[in-house]
Amino acid sequence: MKRYEQVVQTLAQRIEQGVYRVGDRLPSIRALCREQGVSVSTAQEAYRRLEEAGFAEARPRSGYYVLPRTTPSVLPKVSRPAQRPLDVSQWDQVLELVRGTPGEDEMLMLGRGIPDLGAATLRPLQRLLATLHRRVDARGLNYDSLAGSRELRQQVARQATTSGCLLHPDDVLITTGCQEALSLSLRTLTAPGEVVAVDSPSFYGTMQILKAQGLKALEIPTDPQIGISLEALELALEQWPVRAIQVTPTCNNPLGYTMPEPRKQALVALAQRFDVAIIEDDIYGDLAFTTPRPRTIKSFDDEGRVLLCSSFSKTLVPGLRVGWMAPGRYRDQAMHMKYVSTGASATLPQQAVAEFIAHGYYERHLHEMNRQYQRHRDILLGWVERYFPAGTGVSYPQGGFLLWLELPGGIDCVRLNDRLARERLHIAPGSLFSASGKYRHCLRLNYAAPLTASIEAAVQRVGETVMAMQEEQAALVS
Amino acid sequence: MKRYEQVVQTLAQRIEQGVYRVGDRLPSIRALCREQGVSVSTAQEAYRRLEEAGFAEARPRSGYYVLPRTTPSVLPKVSRPAQRPLDVSQWDQVLELVRGTPGEDEMLMLGRGIPDLGAATLRPLQRLLATLHRRVDARGLNYDSLAGSRELRQQVARQATTSGCLLHPDDVLITTGCQEALSLSLRTLTAPGEVVAVDSPSFYGTMQILKAQGLKALEIPTDPQIGISLEALELALEQWPVRAIQVTPTCNNPLGYTMPEPRKQALVALAQRFDVAIIEDDIYGDLAFTTPRPRTIKSFDDEGRVLLCSSFSKTLVPGLRVGWMAPGRYRDQAMHMKYVSTGASATLPQQAVAEFIAHGYYERHLHEMNRQYQRHRDILLGWVERYFPAGTGVSYPQGGFLLWLELPGGIDCVRLNDRLARERLHIAPGSLFSASGKYRHCLRLNYAAPLTASIEAAVQRVGETVMAMQEEQAALVS
Known part of the structure; x- marks a missing residue:
């Protein structure tokens, strides 16, 4: 040897x-x-x-x-949603997921979209916030300007160059989280009863906006590695009066894929051909595992038809509620919607985030987080392989901190959650991510925070519960 | 002698x-x-x-x-709006008012709804904010629960007893400013094309929500001392399919009146008879000059049909964006609207405000502010009497920090603003407060901050400019 x-x-x-x-x-x-x-x-x-x-x-x-001992052998299947405009349901389940703060009722929320808030590289943000609040008197707590602080808009515009976007600070509108950016985009573009095409599975927050505004979701088949099917989308655009295309093309939530650049470019071309706007949710985009980060769809758009939406809720902390949008040619309407929705956004958090980026802390934090999240992805993939039944489909995220599982044998994840509740565990059931509650056999897990022994034990319990349910089903059938 | x-x-x-x-x-x-x-x-x-x-x-x-040497001899007239449902316009003028932070472009904004941010009794709030941001690490910057922090909802519920309201903390929903509360209320109650009855003149922020949601404003004649005409409202309810009644009955913006309690009660009875909801904007309510403060309409409502909306933007500081609503029987829908609008509101500002109230600072601050604002009202009334043409109608605010002027002789306040811009002065033209731009001969002034010699000089310049415009008009006629 x-x-x-x-x-x-x-x-x-x-x-x-x-x-x-x-x-x-x-x-x-x-x-x-x-x-x-x-x-x-x-x-x-x-x-x-x-x-x-x-x-x-x-x-x-x-x-x-x-590395995990084998790369996941089974990917989730390409989704096959209804492909006709549907009303959105599932609010009760979303409410269950978002109602409380995690830990408040000592439920271990394994499926929420929350980043690692214990990261050392976040400390400068706390310092900046504390300093600002000490330094600034109440006069500094006046209404900010409606578009948001100029400093933050400048930093956002500079940061956007890493995704291939050339933005002027005036192209940027600060919002109260990405949720507001998405909400303003949809209110800017659509009227009740109209149709919005979405990737599927799709972020439940957006689906619920559709519900609240009386819009119909047209769910398009989506590949777990390359994203929304452009072929299916084209057919849908021919068939239905689609007012907007809503996608999360980079570090997708929940599937973790990043659309290859040529497909992003082709999506813009398609939108041009059918003269329809694109709402691009890029909230996880800066958490891609590659450097430089992937380009946004917006970066291929020279007509201002892409409304780029993002925030610092996944890259920094959610509780500041600092988001932003680059609404392209829809800026004036978006500004009006912003005014009537919440007026100017809170003043000091904007300043703190602007300084955090300006001092280079943001870049350093992203670097650390992306290494951590990539490592955690591999660990969680290993656990899933070890603790879940054979044949479980697993996504292979290109960024972010969310894993998507497709369980074999028709296990119902809403029922799974009921069982897990007894052990104070909670996963995000897949049905949240569909207008009509499809993907009940799927679930989302979070791997952001340190994957401690107790998290491993929890993942193991989820897997065991799934297997127990499988056995019960088998017993019923035989 | x-x-x-x-x-x-x-x-x-x-x-x-x-x-x-x-x-x-x-x-x-x-x-x-x-x-x-x-x-x-x-x-x-x-x-x-x-x-x-x-x-x-x-x-x-x-x-x-x-006291001012004589009490103002001329009150503004009872308004006589169109009394048919109208589309809302005037966005450009609102944008001009709210676009920038005051001072940013060195324009002296005499008409904005901003409280005195230099008050000594606000200092504990800054201290609390600084302490919280120092003490709490990034984990404290997680998503708050969707309804808002329990501590703040408790304090809001306790505070509401001063207005005769019995609220449970679960009746309260924390929002991102009062603007979001109003916006959620209207989205909860109405669909595009429907009709909302409003007092008139009415807060431009609400009018712009109507515009953004494609609603029609039915402006009801309003008395500058006792508020919306119940008689005219009754006729309107008989004639039009009104979905909601939107009023600011206590320390009205812009007129400063407080509806007498029997009229508030009668308004609730009217809403019951026609089975219509009431949106009550109480944002200035805690700034009433009487102790105890006047009761809310909500306090007379035992059916949950009043959606009470407020915030700490006028009583404390606007830049924290902490508002709240008590949506009565519409709580579930309002919660859904809140989720899709901005998700949970920012975490630490809620805590800071809750502690500020709990420590008794809020009550002390209100006490000081209300004495100051009452004193300032009288001073500004004196200046108006001294510097404005005879026959100028002036409101007599019962609380808050806003004065409404009705100029004689058809002076156009949008044109007045153009002239004032040369001297870096800006008033809020009355046309903002009407769906169709009525009240162009009216204007709103703010008397919150210390009424320094330079403010007096500015008010004098506004009065002189008005008189100059009158003379030019007279010269044209003769």
Whole structure:
């Protein structure tokens, strides 16, 4: 056995024994040389082989990380929604998910879209907020200007260059969270009874806007790796009077895919051909695992027909409620909608976020978070593989901190939640993400915060409960 | 001449010579005794006579204050709006008023609805905010619960008892400013094309909601002392399919009146008879000059048909965007609308306001502000009398910090604003407060912040400009 093969074997054994677990960083080349008494080239060769064998992956400027033992063998299926305009339901389930603060009733919410709020790189934000609130007297708590603070709009415009967007600060409108941006967009573009095409599954917050405004959702088949089917969308645009296309093309919620750039470009062309507006939800876009981050659809739009919506709720903290939109040619109407919706947004949080970006803290925070989230994705994939029944479909997120599971054998995740409630656990059932409650056999999990032993135990319990339900079903059938 | 008569004469002379000016506090009884070498009963008698003669007024537990020389002789007329459902216009003028932060472009905004942000009694709020932001780490910046923080809802419910309202914390929904509360109310109650009855003149923010939602405004004649005409409203309810009645019955914006309680009660009875909901904007209600503050319409409602809307933007500071509503029987729909509009409201500002109220700071602040605003009202009334043409109608606010002027001779306040812009002055033209731009000959002034010499000079310039425009008109006619 060659020297490097011995090293490979040692490392592989340690991984199998759980000394290094999924997502852990393996020893550096230097450390490995020291520990095993081998040369740098031998250590390098060992890692290359380990990588080839699918045990580990190299991450630029960081090192080698333990991969889930197999890449997920089953992806969720391409969705096949109804493809006719539907009224939106499911509010009760959404309400259950968002009613309380997590921890308030000691329910462990495994499915909510909340980032890791314990990150060290968020500390400068707290410092900035505390300093601002100490420094600024009540006069600084006047109404801000309606479009939002100029400093923040400037920073947002600068930051948008990383997604290929050239925005002027005046193109940006600060909102009270991304939810308001999406809401204003839909109110700007549509009237009750009209039809909006959406990717499917689709963020429940947007679906509920459709419901509240009496709009109809036209759910378009969506591929878990490349996003909304342009072919199906084209057919739908020919068939139905679609007023707007609503998509989350980058680090999609809940599926985690990023649409390939050529498809983003083709989507803009399609919208042009049918003269329809696009609402682009980019709230997770800055959390992509690649550098530079993927381009937005907006970056391919030279007609101002894309309304780009985002916020700092997933990249920083949700409780500041600082969001923004770049509404393109619809700016004037969006501004009116913003005025009647909430007036100017809160003053000091805007300043704090602007300074956080200006000082470079935002970039550093993103860098750390994206490494963490990628690591966590791999760990959670490992757990799902270990604890969920064979045949469970799993997404392979390109960014963000949300995993989508498709359970085999028609397990109902609303019923699953009822069972989990006894153990104070809660997952986001897939039915939230459909106008008519499809995807009941799917669920969303969050891997943002540190994946502690108690989270692992909770994931394991979910998996066990699913398997118990499968067995009960099987018993009923036989 | 009796001793007390000499004292009266001395004080009257000083007032006429401007030693004491309108709104100033006169010497205390004790100080007057010392200064004039008279007994307490003589000093008391002197003040009684001064009061009778209309020079001063006594304020409980405070002292004697100089009154404007005559009470305003001309009140604004009872409004006579169109009384048929109208589409709302005037957005451009509203945008001009709210686009920028005051001071940003060094324009002196004399007409905006902004409280005195320099008040010493606001300092504990800043302290609380600074402490909270220092103490709470990023985990405290998670999404709050959708209905809002329980502590704040508790405080709001307790505070509401001062207006005769018995609310449970669960009856309260925290919003992002009163504007969101009003917006959610209208979205909860109406669909595009429907008719909403409003007092007239009416807050432009509400009018613009009607515009944004494609609603029609049915403007009801309104008396500058007792509010919306119930007689005219009854006729309107018989004639038109009114979906909601929107009023600001306490410390009305812009007219300053408070509807007498029997009329509030009668309004509820009318709404019951026609089975229509009432949206009650109470944003200035806590700023009434009487103790206890007037009752809300909501306090007479035992069917849950009144949606009470308010915020801390006028009583504390606007830039926190903390508002609330008590939507009565419409709570579930309002909650859904809240979710789709902005999700949960920002977390820490709610906590800060809750603690501010709990510690008794709010009550103290209101007490101080209401004394200040009442004093300022009298001063501004004096200036209007001095600097504006004879025949100018002036409101007599019962609370809040806004004065309404009705100019004689058909002066156009939009044109007036154009002229004032050259001197970096801006008033709120009356046309903002009407669906179709009526009240162009009216304007709103703010007397919240200290009425400095430069504010006096500005008010004088507005009056002079009005008179110059009158003369030009007269020259054209002759």
